[in-house]
Amino acid sequence: MTLQEIVNDSARIVFFGGAGVSTESGIPDFRSADGLYSQKYKYPPEQIVSHTFYERNTEEFFAFYRDRMIFPNAKPNTAHIKLAELERSGKLSAVITQNIDGLHQAAGSRNVIELHGSVHRNYCEKCGKFHGLDAVTGSTGIPRCECGGRIKPDVVLYEESLNGDDINRAVNEISAADTLIIGGTSLVVYPAAGFVNYFTGKHLVVINKSETNADRNAELVINDSIGKVFSEIHTE
Ligand code: CNA
Numbered sequence: 001m002t003l004q005e006i007v008n009d010s011a012r013i014v015f016f017g018g019a020g021v022s023t024e025s026g027i028p029d030f031r032s033a034d035g036l037y038s039q040k041y042k043y044p045p046e047q048i049v050s051h052t053f054y055e056r057n058t059e060e061f062f063a064f065y066r067d068r069m070i071f072p073n074a075k076p077n078t079a080h081i082k083l084a085e086l087e088r089s090g091k092l093s094a095v096i097t098q099n100i101d102g103l104h105q106a107a108g109s110r111n112v113i114e115l116h117g118s119v120h121r122n123y124c125e126k127c128g129k130f131h132g133l134d135a136v137t138g139s140t141g142i143p144r145c146e147c148g149g150r151i152k153p154d155v156v157l158y159e160e161s162l163n164g165d166d167i168n169r170a171v172n173e174i175s176a177a178d179t180l181i182i183g184g185t186s187l188v189v190y191p192a193a194g195f196v197n198y199f200t201g202k203h204l205v206v207i208n209k210s211e212t213n214a215d216r217n218a219e220l221v222i223n224d225s226i227g228k229v230f231s232e233i234h235t236e
Contacts, residue, residue: 003220006179006203007233013092014177015083016196017226020184020208022101024077024227028068031186032209036068050158058142058150065136065153069100070119072137076107079183082230084108089235094173098185098192100155113170115162115192121154130154162191174198182214183207183226 007013019029029035036045041064047053049069054061076084084107086092095104096113102120104112122131126149135143135151143151156162174180178201185208187193196214206218207226215221222229 001203001220003205003207003222003229004233006205006220007086007091007235010091010179010203012177012201013086013179013181014094014096014173014199015086015092016096016174016180016182016185017079018098018183018185018187018189020186021079021097021226022074022077022099022103023184024079024225025071025074025101025103027071027074027101029184031188039068046158051160054152054157062136062142070133070137071101072133074101074103076103078227079230080104080107080109082233082235085235086233087111091235093177094169096170096173096195098189100153111173113166113173115156115166115170115195117153117155117163119153119155122151123154124149125152126150167191167195170195171198175200177201179203179205181205181207182212182218183229185212186210187212187214 023029030037048061048064080103083092083095087109094111094113095109097104098116100116100119102118120133122135124145124147127145127147129145131151145151174195175198177199180199180201182196204218205220206212206214207222207229209223
């Protein structure tokens with residue numbers, strides 16, 4: 001079956017995605033050749049985005065975070081827009097993303113499970129008050145709350161655990177899906193990557209530029225740009 005035929009045959013699609021969904025919006029991923037992991041920093045990026053690094057080198061964490069992880073001007077691309085259309089047409093029940101950029105909501109998707117949090121939510125470690133993205137973009141050094149506390153982005157760093165409600169929602173959505181489309185993810189970051197194993201539905205599709213662990217179980221594997229692939233999908 002083609003992707004279009006699979007979409008036509010589905011009533012409850014779940015999309016599970018990662019950083020590759022947003023590269024066509026100008027946000028670099030981690031593991032592509034031009035991704036953050038192949039760029040040179042004083043510390044390896046995977047170390048910088050860890051809880052230990054955040055605690056020990058907070059200023060350097062924020063320098064990297066502001067420079068390489070926040071893209072306030074990025075716009076949703078065709079993949080984000082088509083996924084929102086599929087939800088509106090009643091075919092798609094949830095988008096589960098490892099991304100922190102908020103572009104699915106910007107495109108109009110409503111049921112979005114952000115397994116790794118969002119750059120748009122930030123909270124004071126002292127008084128708990130929530131702040132928007134401007135608390136980070138509009139400050140220098142370590143962002144501070146009015147109360148003097150440190151403001152931490154509500155994103156899941158390496159060594160930190162995922163939110164339990166998000167895990168339950170993701171597992172429930174994937175278990176209830178008739179079609180799971182995995183796209184733009186290397187599928188190597190756990191526990192998120194393991195959630196796709198809860199799928200027991202009809203059609204498993206992978207759309208990713210490079211190989212993934214899910215390929216061998218998939219009915220259809222498309223090694224192409226996700227924006228291009230989604231631009232060819234018609235919603236009914
Ligand atoms: P990753 O490990 O960087 O993998 C991305 C995958 O997408 C790779 O396999 C690429 O081949 C593939 N890819 C890249 N561009 C495209 C494209 N246009 N079309 C199809 N495939 C493409 O990223 P994962 O999401 O798997 O890793 C998980 C990390 C990355 C999560 O914790 C994220 O929070 C984190 N991250 C998020 C963002 C964001 O929010 N936009 C950006 C960078 C990193």
